[in-house]
Amino acid sequence: MKLATKPTIKTLGEYAYQAIQKHFNKTLKYAKTVRKDEDPEALHQMRVGMRRLRTAVSRFDLALNLPKPASDKNIGKIARSLGSLRDLDVLKESLETLYQSKLPNKEQESLHKAFNALAKQREVALSDVLKTLKNEPYKSLKQTLEDWLEKPSYQPLASLPIQQVLPDLLLPEVSIFFLHPGWLVGTQFTDSEVKIRTDWKPEKIEQHLTNKGDTIHDLRKQSKRVRYQMELFADLYTESYATYIAEVKSIQDILGSIQDSVVMGEWLMDIFKSEFNTHLPTFANLLAENRYQLWQQWQPWQERYLTVENRHNFRLAILHPA
Secondary structure, three states: OOOOOOOOOOEHHHHHHHHHHHHHHHHHHHHHHHHHOOOHHHHHHHHHHHHHHHHHHHHOHHHEOOOHHHOHHHHHHHHHHHHHHHHHHHHHHHHHHHHHHHOOHHHHHHHHHHHHHHHHHHHHHHHHHHHHHHOHHHHHHHHHHHHHHHOOOEOHHHHOEHHHHHHHHHHHHHHHHHOOHHHHOOEEEEOOEEEEOOOOOHHHHHHHHHHHHHHHHHHHHHHHHHHHHHHOOHHHOOHHHHHHHHHHHHHHHHHHHHHHHHHHHHHHHHHHHHHHHHHOHHHHHHHHHHHHHHHHHHHHHHHHHOOHHHHHHHHHHHHOOO
16 A cells, blocks of 8 residues: 655745746746847747746745855846837737728828838847946856755755745735735726726826826736735645636736727827827827727726725635645
8 A cells, every 4th residue: 555645745835946946947948049039939038037037036046055156137138128129019019900901001001101210119129238248247147046046055944844934925925915006997986895997988098097107007007016926935835826816817918908008199299209199090090999999808807806805715725724
């Protein structure tokens, strides 16, 4: 008869090591292809790897002794350089796949000006990425993490069993997520109760996105932080936890699409100035219609996450690892 073996309880330090190793290796895997500028997907994957590495370093900081070159701040600078180039690739892809074919011939011809401007901006952004990957901060980050992974150094908290500290690691970030002012954009208080405004016309939504767009975008960034942190520990939880990760991803995606549409409009206004609405009226209408539809998709999530019961169940899922 085979005796059941008690599963090894990983420590906080072991989990931190595993996460840093995984995401650091991912950034290295795609760096060569990014330098050659051969595949936009490689740039995307390296950027994601760098962002997740930053999440791991910042969230496990209390348990690790990492040298300064591997700091959250340094990783953030490198990730932003990759992000600037990636954003231009996303802009080009959206122009080509989502909008160009829907425009009349005259407006498609006007887009040549936008594509030319995009090519010039991308050339500058690519040059910045190549410099970043040659410069000392990136080299120091790479060498520092290689050395640390070879001989890791920890703080005393690293010895705690991971199950003991999971809620304390996750709940602070979730609280920031729940208390973000972005949830209240497009709402009103009636007798101390939050009500979602479902009666707004497209023009009102456009006005609100102009005034509150930065707040919405910041909520999207916070949802990404929560998702990345929760995914670090997905294998330690049950299905209900995985469901909340999927929901946060959906929120991030919808808010990201709204932001992409806003950025697209602002970028085109910068290229065409006052001529945008006269030279590309169909395009302007398509952007406004897209944002209106995305807002309709966002509101059910907004309503769900302003519900006390859902927030309570979300916290319970974190409080009870498998």
